[in-house]
Amino acid sequence: MRKLFLLFVAATLMGSTSYGQVKVRLKTGEFVNTQPQLHPGNSSTSFQACLYEGNYHVWLQFNQIPTDATKQALAAAGIRLLQYVPNNTYIATIPATFSDYQRLAQWQVYSVMAPVSYAKIDPTLRDASSIQWAVLNDTIRKVTVVIDKSVATTQAVQALQQWVPEFKYTAATAADAIEAEVSMRNIELLAKHPLVHYIEPISAPATIEDIQATTAHRNTNVNTSDNFVRGRKLNGSGVVITMGDDGFVGPHVDFAGRIEVNAIGNSGSHGDHVAGIITGAGNWNPTVVGNAPGATLRVYDNYNDLNQIPNIYTFNNVRLTSHSLGQSCNAGYNTDARNHDIQLRTYPALMHVHSAGNSGGETCGGISGGWRTITGGLKASKNSMAVANVTKTDAIAGTSSKGPTPDGRIKPDIAAVGTNVNSTQPSNLYTLLSGTSMACPAVTGNLAVLYQAFRLRNNGNDPNAGLIKAIALNTADDLGNPGPDFTFGWGRINTLRAVECIEQNRYLSGTVTQGQTVTHNINVPANVATAKIMTYWVDPEAFSGAAVALVNNINTRVTNAGGSTVYHPWIMDAGLIPTAFSCAAPAVVGSEFVTDNINNVEQVQLDNPAAGNYTLSVRGESITDGPQTYFVVIEYYYNNNVRLVYPFGGESFVPGELQRIRWDASAVSATFALDYTTDGATWLPITSNLSSSTRHFDWTVPSITT
Structure with missing residues (x-):
């Protein structure tokens, strides 16, 4: 790591240095001012190159993150904090007329530093x-x-x-x-x-990334008619989605009345397939239906829909965007990512969904094993969602891009089925395609269902997209290593659990300021095998040159009623110099001294918790741009709880066809047995002694009449 030591000749003490040196951490290296005493007031020559139109443009370093009161005092003095840069540093302007530099010590200023040009x-x-x-x-x-x-x-x-x-x-x-x-x-x-x-x-140009899927997402349990048991009839109705892809979509009867705006140009049929996964109606073939067949779709070329925000957000009610496109491998947090985070913070009901990439078999991230291969800066933004590709049996596809991002954050965020997905093609045709391009629209469609579910319970009001993201992540089925990882993210989306979380109001929100700790009481019911408590916040946009993209750092923990047991969040740490081994290593539970300081999401997991009251503490560890709103989502997995999710009542099967039976269950040690009945009274065996980790079984429908 390169360090630059700035040496000056004359010095008069300006601020306390008892806190130690403050490092400016950029992608180009770490920079330390070893002579923090100088400033424009006592060494104007050293800062002459920073002067523009009556203001010095500097790196203003603090011993600790300034409070809101300190920021107000600085503003009153004409000092503007423009952009936070780790650690404890702001790109700032100081009026040339400002002379009372001794006051900076009262505001815990460590130094005024002339920016390093090559940095x-x-x-x-x-x-x-x-x-x-x-x-x-x-x-x-x-x-x-x-x-x-x-x-x-x-x-x-x-x-x-x-x-x-x-x-x-x-x-x-x-x-x-x-x-x-x-x-x-x-x-x-x-x-x-x-x-x-x-x-x-400049941004790299966009490139195309190349019915069992919907049951894997537990989507069919919520998108049902009155003919089905527990039918919710949630199909994304009323939700407007944009899709950026390879141009014009159709013609296909499955899109009748569903495409509000279509692209003019056309360079392929990749977008046709993607669109069908989002909102295909299954008119031509009822077994090939999208994840949100009631949603409205607007089709654009490449990323052109992003340029239409805020107009399409404000006037056309666009709430979700879906992009199965790629850019450059391992681009990390750049201006594209920053612009994404600006949009997602400015327009609170907006969510961008991206394919993670199909570079999982490559070494473009500089590490063997396909690590650090997320394709593009847009999907490396903190507040969007990047989607991994799993098979219909929840195995990761070999081509699915993996994290972490260059600054170590968890990507992809979530996984969905993207392998051998049957979807639409022009002229009322269908075909099978694979890739994160197919997983991305699956998540987009399921998010539309969650928006609809939230609106139905909240007088038609939109949710904050950050809350919906948190619900999707916290209710996802954990795959791979326990906890989050750089392969599956937080797991494969489970829309049924997510809808139930909304229906049961298992979420809350709050705000936190610098140094503040906010507590929430959580009453854990009896017979819980695992409780997952996730805190998520829509983080402000970062400086694209920063070494770490996190701007506001929140740390959480959970304690039991007596305070005798403390539960800390999962931590994924690939190290300063990631290796294939460190990227593949499982997440660990943090401690008072080991905390997550790079992700804008934390999840505390309680295994076999006793029933009763628990306290979630949310601390504003480093709130550089606040106050910061956060969301808390709670999910319970009960002991010995097994639930059939497909089929679930009302389906019709053809003798001899293959049906994949799916079920959800908490962690159990016993094996599973499957039976069926043709008359509601006599149960006949399908199979037995299925492994406790199994969650599906392929059944050939018997040749009998019911």
Whole structure:
């Protein structure tokens, strides 16, 4: 890890250094100011390069995260905190007229640091072979420049063109990001401008990633008519979804009345298949029905729907987006991810769902075993969902991309069936395809069902998308290693459990500020084998150059009534230098001294808890941009509880056909036996002595009449 020590000559003590050195942790390395006493007031020459239009643009470092009162005092003094950077550092502006630097010590300021210009240049820009889409020619690179958001884009562009005359502005991608073309020899000069916060390659272009599925997701249990036992008739009705893919979808009778807007161009039928998984009606073939056949679909090319937000969110009521596309392997948290997190925090009912990628058999993440192969920055955002591909028997597909992200976060978030999925093709045809491209729309469709379920119980009001994500993660069926992992995320989606969580109101929300601890009472019922308590928060957008993307850090724990037993969350830690071994290692339970400081989700698991009251403590460990809203979701697995989820009453079977019987159960040591009846009185054996870990069985329907 590279460290830069900034040495100055003259010094007068400004703030206490008893807290130790504060490191600025960026993708380019760790940077330490060993002479924190200097500031523009006593060494204006050292900070001259940071001055722009009456303000010094600096890295303002604190001994500890400033409180809301401190932030208000800084603002009153004209000091603006623009963007948090780990650790305890903000990109900030200080008026040139500000003179009372002794007051900074009262505000726990450790130092005022002149930004290091080469620290602003993404390391990938120096390796043309890894960013071919951003290479215009031997010398010119297409870049995204993150600029000071306190300055208008037009003003910033003019300033940068004056600074680097060859700088060619091409587009604005966000309020604080622009795309441009610039030569490699001038990138370092560009980085020295005070308005430039970070320079990285432009986004990689989108590329296509190549009825048993719905039963695996427990979707058929909630999407039923009155002819079925416990029928809820939840089919995503009223929920508007956008799908970005390879263009025009159809024609197919399964989309009749379901596609509100269709793309004009067409470059394949990948999108037809994806669309059918989301909202296909099964009109032509009733056994091939989507996960949300009542939802409304809007079809776009590639990621073009993202450019239509907020209009389509505000005026067309779009609440979910689905993208079975890829970009570059192991891109990590970049400007794409940042823009995603901005959207998902600004529009609280919006959720972006992505395929995790089909690079699980590759080493593009630099590690054998397919680790760190999530394909694209969009799906590496903290608040979106990336989906892994499992088979219909819950095994991971060999091509499914794995985590972690470059900063160590858990991705993918969740898994769904994406192998040998039968879905729509043009001209009323169907075909089988496999990939995370098929798993992604399955999750999108099931989320639409959860939105509908929430609206029905909340007077038609939308849920916060962060709450729906938390419910989906916490009720997912844990696969692979116990707890979360970098293969399945939090497990395979279980829509029945998620709907029941909504119906039983097993969730709550709260807010927490810096240093505050908020407690919640949780009454655990009797006969619980496992209780899962998840805390999730929609984290603010991070600085794209930061080494760690988490902005607000919340830590949780659960204690029993007497306080004698403390339960800590799962922790996944692949280490500073991940290996195939560390990425495959199971999650461990944390402690008072070992906490998760990189993910915006924590889950505490209680095994065989005694019935009674428990206390969930939610601590604002590092709330740099608050107050922070969080959601708590609770799920119970009962002892010796077995539930048949398919078939569940009302189905008709053809003699001789193969039916996959599925059931849910808590962890048990006994074996399973399956029986059937044709008259409701006499039970006939199907099989017995099934392993305690088995949750499905393939049954050939007998040739009898009922």
